[in-house]
Amino acid sequence: MTATSEPKIVKERLPSASARLSLVPTGSVPGLLDGAWWPRSRDLLREIPTLTDALDACWGRITHVTVNPAHWPVIPRKVPVTGHTVHVGWFADELDPNKVILFSYTVGRLDLLVIPPETEPAAAARLMAAATVPEGSRTSSGLMADEAMSHDAAEARGREDEWETEGGAASAKPLRRPEPRSGS
Numbered sequence: 001m002t003a004t005s006e007p008k009i010v011k012e013r014l015p016s017a018s019a020r021l022s023l024v025p026t027g028s029v030p031g032l033l034d035g036a037w038w039p040r041s042r043d044l045l046r047e048i049p050t051l052t053d054a055l056d057a058c059w060g061r062i063t064h065v066t067v068n069p070a071h072w073p074v075i076p077r078k079v080p081v082t083g084h085t086v087h088v089g090w091f092a093d094e095l096d097p098n099k100v101i102l103f104s105y106t107v108g109r110l111d112l113l114v115i116p117p118e119t120e121p122a123a124a125a126r127l128m129a130a131a132t133v134p135e136g137s138r139t140s141s142g143l144m145a146d147e148a149m150s151h152d153a154a155e156a157r158g159r160e161d162e163w164e165t166e167g168g169a170a171s172a173k174p175l176r177r178p179e180p181r182s183g184s
Helices: 044-059 119-129 142-163
Strands: 008-010 020-025 036-037 062-067 078-081 084-090 101-103 108-114
Touching: 008 108, 020 044, 020 119, 036 078, 036 101, 036 119, 044 101, 084 119, 108 119, 108 142
Parallel strands: 036 108, 062 084
Antiparallel strands: 008 020, 020 036, 062 101, 078 084, 101 108
């Protein structure tokens, strides 16, 4: 008998500004990622307080956040959050552009896949589930590439289905060679 565990979805107290966050189940064997975060914008001053408010209660006070500047237009050095300040750092070459690292004095480090804010909800749900697989061996960019490939394949299937329903191959008649005329 095998047991499956659902990823832990952490929700903030205020539904209108809730953090969209999913973490691997507690007690799981660590993988490359500890979960996924789907921010609502690319504004770290706005997004970090929402993320830390959701995590501080269950994981410990977040003190530092490290990002790759590829997807963040402005990276503040410090972000005021509830009750303290979070220091923000960045690494362009050393850090996966689709990942954020959070540090807490009490617990240690969390590596989260960052799902772009403009991602469709269905794709974001698939990415959140993929990032919370215990013992996961996929990198953040690997998960994003997998999702892009599956999206492209689904689009191609959709175009083919549309072509078929509009007549497509079924209505296309094979070309015939003209019959040779008999001598007159």
